[in-house]
Amino acid sequence: MPSPSFYSFIIALISALSIAACTPTPSNTEKQRVLEAHRQLAFTVYSETVLKTQRLYNEIPNFTAAPSEQKLLHLRQLWIEARAPYSQSEALRFGNWFTDEWDGKVNSWPLDEGLIDYVDSSYIASTTNPWAQMNLIGSEQIQLLTRPISTRKLSIALLRLLSSESDVETNVLSGFHALEFMLWGQDTSNSQARAGQRPWTDFLAQDGKCTNSNSLAGSATSCRKRGEFLLIVTKDLLERLEEMRDHWAPSNSPRAELVAGEANAGLARMLFGLSTMSAQELAGERIQVALYTSAPEEEQDCFSDDTHHSIWYNALGIENFYFGRFESTDPARSVNLAQHSLAELTKKYYPALSTQLEQAFTQTRKITKQLKDMGDAPSEHRQHFDQLIRSENKEGRALLAELVLTLEHQANLLKQLANRITLDLDHPGTTPNSTLEQ
Template identity: 35%
Template sequence: MTIPTVTNRKFLPTTVAAALAAMLMVTGCSKQADDTATATDTQTETAEVSNKPKTSAAEQAHIDRLLLSYSDMAHAAYKDSLDTAKLLQTAVNTYVDMPNQANLDAAKAAYKAARQPYAQTEIFRFDEGFVTTNEQRAIGSIDGWEAQVNAWPLDEALIDYVSDSYEGEYNSKDNIINSDSISVGSIKQDTSTITPELLAEMNEIGGSEANVTTGYHAIEFLLWGQDTNGVGEGAGNRPFSDYVVTDGQCTSGETVNTDASICTRRGQYLKAVTQLLVDDLTAMEAEWQPDSENTLRSDMMARKDNNGLRQILYQMGSLALGELASERMQVAFVTGSTEDEHECFSDLTHLSYANNARGIQNVFNGSYKTVDGKSVGGYGIKNYLIDTDHKDAADKLAADFKKVEDAFNVIVAKGEKEGIKVDQMIATVGQASKHGISAEEQNKRRGWIESGINSLQELTGGIENAASAVGIDNLDADAGSQF
């Protein structure tokens, strides 16, 4: 099969692991060997491998089935992500070509739908240090690839207009949309022609992780605009007139532009960044095609010792603890910072949280439910634990996942049915009081987020326990930031 060419990208460094206060944490990790290992180290490792009890045929069959199910789920989830991104692209193109409120609403709905399956793929992201180097493979690792697709938070002032009160790393009035060239530090960048290639080249320009020019969140910003409500009710409210290419009718928020070229460029950016997203997801979906060679799937299937099993458990713990509980929830919860809210323009963070958690649970249960309702997988960590005589560990994890599910069901219900979004939930009592919310009510809202964080911390303990049960004593799941 033909593997699509991947647009040149830059890689984000792996998140720095640090302990969260009063949190269960796992230590040490056996990833790929350091090239500087001494001969003595190599001899020791070789001895350990040769002394390791031989895996029985039955146990090997369980591992094979687990890796096959995992790979099938990854393929299905990335295929759903690609298919829904293509629908988003159709909606975006229609909107840019004919900007009106109905088409803007349709594009926003398509964005919301596209985020559901993608958020469930983030369980597969934490593969750095596990996958084998292969120059014939189009994508080296999901963790590196993800930087161009889902990086956040972004410094929106680099892309388009922001409010006068905006405080970011990039503070020039010149941005990609309103200027033919911009300067970022000592770098002068020609932005006269907006293309997917330009946006990929500029992502994290100047070495700043906040200088995000690509991916879902750039699309989100271009559809919703900046959310100026802080921890109050309401999301971004970009008018459709921001895309009207008629002189005197083209706007940049409340500003009416006599020259409509800026709206033309805004439309070019939105189309280009959406095309790049489709290209990137096309490449990733190909990496998980059945019977493929020199792909992430073939690499995973080739590692049938406990490296593959370790990777899966590590990914579960790292998304649960370091990424979701810490970086995405605890940081925003402790600081009351809406800039650290994952979908801060659209206020769809509640769905991203829940789908991230669902992605972990999919791998545990061995079942991913596709957009059209089919179940893919068939064998998960739960099945593996039971089949290898570790039912107690499986039962503990099942109970832990029930607590996680219950906690996030509350967050989703509040966001979808009652209109109480995550930016309102994370507000401190002092912040909320400025919006007429009592201390009692705000403590209740913050409790929903805190329950989610606590359930993920407990889940990580269950994952560590399961890893230990199957002989993996030093899982070293990423623990995120310390508070």
């Protein structure tokens, strides 16, 4: 006859299995609603980015026709405003095959700026990049393999041709950071809280007045080409952003596959993207690498010194896609889809984990807000990212190291959520061939 302890074990086992069987789990309908809200939020964020980039593009002809310092400052501000929603959209970079492949055309960094224009004598050209000092703006032709290519007039076709012929990642001729370099120029301030200081006269296409930094240029050609570069690169960026916005539109096929496809695969892509952006990309590539090297070139926005904003908006984007919300500068374009958000699903079915995630997001926001405030402080107290990573800045480095740990903890909690929903983040859905232009 079995012992009493055996019967106790059987009763406990049956009780545990009964509890597990009765534990509520998200329904397929609830998961699909989360995915649809995710899709709608993505479409909204990219629509905002398109709108802000369109404003930048619209102002360039006015600037190049009659350059001035005030107009250049205005273009720089419009670039910063376009970066804000784009940086929030980067929470979509991973897990969505069409977004990750496309990102390199709009946000590649670091770049070898000597490929594009003049550089300071302190510039160290890469020994493995034969194009590192090509200077498209200052040259009349370049040698591409065995044939000479005229560079007297720039076009998007020429820039795409050059990009297609180079396998060096730092040969960047498109996207936000190529524009950033053209608008600000090199940041040669070293330890000072100051961005690049390209003068507005670098765009003054008049003989005897056109400059290359503090020196007169030989002719107006360089200034004319800088204006061409601004216009065509911004137009290319705008077209690529419109393309991505339309990929998240209600009727498009990638959106349909994400939302109307197998719900667990869609949620796996979503959580894989949020956790990867949090830990591997933002904490790792964008902060830890810079801490390890102490190199200003490793900051996201090294020409504009706007990295404190990019980090803030990168982290905010992850938070937004978890909580199902986006706040535009115009309240009419803001959205709140909290009732069908991942956060609401977690709160309903996994309340303890929900509390932990909310605490993690709160801590991340606290630190990134501190970084943003330091970068926006009055000049006598201002500290930009390239100052915080300097080896002698113990407090700045400690703050960034704390942010790395917080982002990694946040990512681990998102992975725990995936495990609770029994999602496989090692294989977050299939990766079809991208339909985006290469």
